[in-house]
Amino acid sequence: MRANKSKRAPSDRTVGRLTLYRRILNEIADDGVKHVHSHALALRAGATAAQVRRDLMVVGYEGTPRRGYGVAQLISALTSFLDEPGGQPVALVGIGNIGRSLLAYFVGRRPNLSIKAAFDVDPQKIGRVINGCRSFDLSELDREIEAQGIRVAILAVPASEAEQVARRLVDAGVVGILNFAPVALHTPPGIYVENVDVTMSLEKVAFFSRRKKARTAG
Amino acid sequence: MRANKSKRAPSDRTVGRLTLYRRILNEIADDGVKHVHSHALALRAGATAAQVRRDLMVVGYEGTPRRGYGVAQLISALTSFLDEPGGQPVALVGIGNIGRSLLAYFVGRRPNLSIKAAFDVDPQKIGRVINGCRSFDLSELDREIEAQGIRVAILAVPASEAEQVARRLVDAGVVGILNFAPVALHTPPGIYVENVDVTMSLEKVAFFSRRKKARTAG
DNA sequence: ATCACGCTGTGAATCATTTCACAATTAGAC
């Protein structure tokens, strides 16, 4: 293993694909596979072999020619590159349809990123334990975030509330937000925001599905 | 209004932002605003003014200097650019946690893109009407897709099923898929696939939230 | 031992996207 070349921070896109490679590697490790080539990884990841190799340059693990990458070694190199050693607790704000789906989905799935506190304003949803996660009133947000040292939050509140809740999160010490509300958050520099905009995604699909004749156009 | 310059197809990214601009325009139209500048749109969209103007080049509507864009006119130019006139029916496959959230969310929200049929393999979930949408057994997929002329589908089945279901969708005539399963689909050329990978998104946020000291590093 | 094959790592080239910068234009002031 060679030391990280300490170039610039890896791009957003590269980090995303690295998480994908790790997921695939875990799957094929379960099948007992010991080595994998960039081409095989690329096929499963929907990328190209060159892209895989380029992405892997940042993690400080090199494969061997003809043999490829050791699955176990690459997983651990990716993990040490991607994960914070003690794990990163996550907060969820907004225990609605999406919020509950996410709570159910992430329970036990990524131990390093488990949702440790959920917040809402609806009295019916607070003071409970949902999928092993305690739910609190929004007024307890600052206290809990600080007490648990939470720096990552999922924002799943109505669009009209998103901006103000985001501000509270940042004030409480959160530096990364996964935002499901269809609005652009205006956060101070240094805060990383990733938007999941399902409506936009569906509209893109619809646009690129227009005017495609099933048969060659006549 | 000038005719579309018939350059290349607009990029994926541009189309996404155009849908965003339209959404914002609809919001500000409700507030009674009649004109808007590229700078104001950019602020709400989380983009730059130059980007907004560049994106709008493809839609065939020009603003006027000093006055900006007519809100109503730009909405209709965007709509005629983005939407298929009669609307595009959408199919949903997988009526689980995510699938049900989406059914609830999209009901009445975008009449041009309403979910017209849902499919599952669980007998408890078929033969019903959920949020105004009929649910069917997977075996009826081909028939319904063809009967309703559906070309856009949302795929919300377990990862292990996604590839085979995608193939069936494509065989039935679907040309665009919004995929929630965390796997890369291998579809024939000409099929547009948009992936929503929440786990990847969360891991990206977590990565870029690592090792950021709340106070300046000492 | 030696060799040939095929895979890796990466500089360079290509391709795509964003930003810059400014001529053209026009609303509004007077």
Place this chain on the structure above:
DNA sequence: GTCTAATTGTGAAATGATTCACAGCGTGAT
């Protein structure tokens, strides 16, 4: 009317991402 200040549309430059292409090397064959 004429002038001013501000905004648009877009060519060109800058930046960023992907792909190409190949030197170098280790593996497994013989």
